[in-house]
Amino acid sequence: MxxxxxxxxxxxxxxxxxxxxxxxxxxxxxxxxxxxxxxxxxxxxxxxxxxxxxxHNVRINVYLRANSTDNDETIVNEAGETVANPNYKAIYNQIVALEHVETVTFSSKDEQLKNLTETLGETWNLFEGDANPLYDAYIIDTTDPAYVKSVAAAVAAIDGVTEVRDGEVETExxxxxxxxxxxxxxxxxxxxxxxxxxxxxxxxxxxxxxxxxxxxxxxxxxxxxxxxxxxxxxxxxxxxxxxxxxxxxxxxxxxxxxxxxxxxxxxxxxxxxxxxxxxxxxxxxxxxxxxxxxxxxxxxxxxxxxxxx
Structure with a gap:
């Protein structure tokens, strides 16, 4: 052979x-x-x-209310004292508990302003400190792109969320x-x-x-x-x-x-x-x-x- x-x-x-x-x-x-x-x-x-x-790059951007303290461990009460925040990560925990949510990342309005300044130029330097017009946000990645719409709808119903963006027409x-x-x-x-x-x-x-x-x-x-x-x-x-x-x-x-x-x-x-x-x-x-x-x-x-x- x-x-x-x-x-x-x-x-x-x-x-x-x-x-x-x-x-x-x-x-x-x-x-x-x-x-x-x-x-x-x-x-x-x-x-x-x-x-x-x-x-897979399609993400959900969740914008919080202007006065949100969801990511602050401490707050200043009416007496001017610094105390533990009783609502610390209340919105975050509700988002994480949703089905098909993989990761949730916090993005402060200051971080967003910094990114805009780097991208769009020094014009955005006018909006510093209290003049910052942006909102704190949570950026959500889903376990599969097919769940973006359903997760976005569920997040929009959470109290304290002012706006949810998932790309809409562009996503489709x-x-x-x-x-x-x-x-x-x-x-x-x-x-x-x-x-x-x-x-x-x-x-x-x-x-x-x-x-x-x-x-x-x-x-x-x-x-x-x-x-x-x-x-x-x-x-x-x-x-x-x-x-x-x-x-x-x-x-x-x-x-x-x-x-x-x-x-x-x-x-x-x-x-x-x-x-x-x-x-x-x-x-x-x-x-x-x-x-x-x-x-x-x-x-x-x-x-x-x-x-x-």
């Missing part, structure tokens, strides 16, 4: 060399096809990742965009893989047809079908392997370049491409796997008509 495998292995390498131009044509076809698959799959998968990040658009990208993106990826299978299989079939005389001679001298099929199966796998080298290298270098130049700016918006440590090995492995499997299967399927009695 092992001896036969090595015999087929050596014979497949000799066949690649002996049928030079047909091998070059088959490898070139596989290279072009897998390059398109690698590039389009990279774009589609990362677009789906960004859409998912946008969806983001959810619809994320669903559309996922649906059509993965459908396009499937169609792309089907196209790759079709093109590579047909290329392998052409190389097999061009050697039909060789197969017929082997049958006439009494070779078994399994013996005839072995070298061609390995040869198809070699074609797929060789054809995947250039696309894998291209994906490796291009993705590194795009990731390092784009991901920094995306990070400031809490977005990210798929990590290089995950994406590059997975995509390269997938390209080699697709090339080898389709090449081998293409050879076997194309030979059936020549091996019939």
């Amino acid at each position: 092992i001896r036969r495998f090595f015999r087929h292995f050596i014979e497949s390498l000799k066949s690649l060399k002996r049928n030079g131009w047909m091998t070059v044509a088959a490898v070139s076809s596989v290279t072009i096809t897998l390059t398109l698959v690698g590039i389009f799959a990279s774009v589609i998968l990362n677009t789906a990742k960004l859409a998912s990040d946008l969806e 658009r983001i959810f619809k965009l994320a669903d559309m990208v996922r649906t059509w993106g993965f459908a396009a990826t499937g169609l792309l893989l089907f196209t790759a299978v079709f093109l590579i299989s047909n290329t392998i079939r052409i190389t097999i047809i061009s050697r039909s005389r060789e197969i017929q001679i082997m049958r006439l001298v009494g070779a078994k079908n399994s013996y005839i099929r072995g070298p061609f199966l390995l040869e198809g796998a070699w074609v797929g392997l060789l054809g995947a080298i250039a696309p894998a290298a291209l994906v490796y270098f291009l993705y590194q370049m795009v990731y390092t130049s784009v991901n920094t700016s995306l990070a400031s918006q809490n977005l990210s491409l798929i990590s290089m440590n995950i994406f590059i090995p997975a995509m390269i492995g997938a390209l080699f796997l697709v090339g080898i499997v389709i090449g081998a299967l293409g050879s076997v399927i194309s030979m059936r008509r020549f091996l019939k009695i």
Whole structure:
């Protein structure tokens, strides 16, 4: 068994060399096809990742009343004495107790004013101290984006809350965009893989047809079908392997370049491409796997008509 495998292995390498131009044509076809698959799959998968990040970035902003002391441990009473706040985190605890609430973060009006000043310029420096027109707020992350609307409605009913914002129309658009990208993106990826299978299989079939005389001679001298099929199966796998080298290298270098130049700016918006440590090995492995499997299967399927009695 092992001896036969090595015999087929050596014979497949000799066949690649002996049928030079047909091998070059088959490898070139596989290279072009897998390059398109690698590039389009990279774009589609990362677009789906960004859409998912946008969806998970939807947060609920809960604005408290102007005189709210919900986050103050102590307050000054009417006598001017500093005492413990009996309503400390009363609103916060009601929010945390709601179903589907993951995290609740306090944002003081001073922090919000500082962020606005950094973003919009020194104009907002006019509103300092008691002149600050903003409100203290709680920022809520839900366990799943689908619960944003229901949680926002529940929070709006809590006493002491003056306004709840969840993005409204923009939120609906983001959810619809994320669903559309996922649906059509993965459908396009499937169609792309089907196209790759079709093109590579047909290329392998052409190389097999061009050697039909060789197969017929082997049958006439009494070779078994399994013996005839072995070298061609390995040869198809070699074609797929060789054809995947250039696309894998291209994906490796291009993705590194795009990731390092784009991901920094995306990070400031809490977005990210798929990590290089995950994406590059997975995509390269997938390209080699697709090339080898389709090449081998293409050879076997194309030979059936020549091996019939």
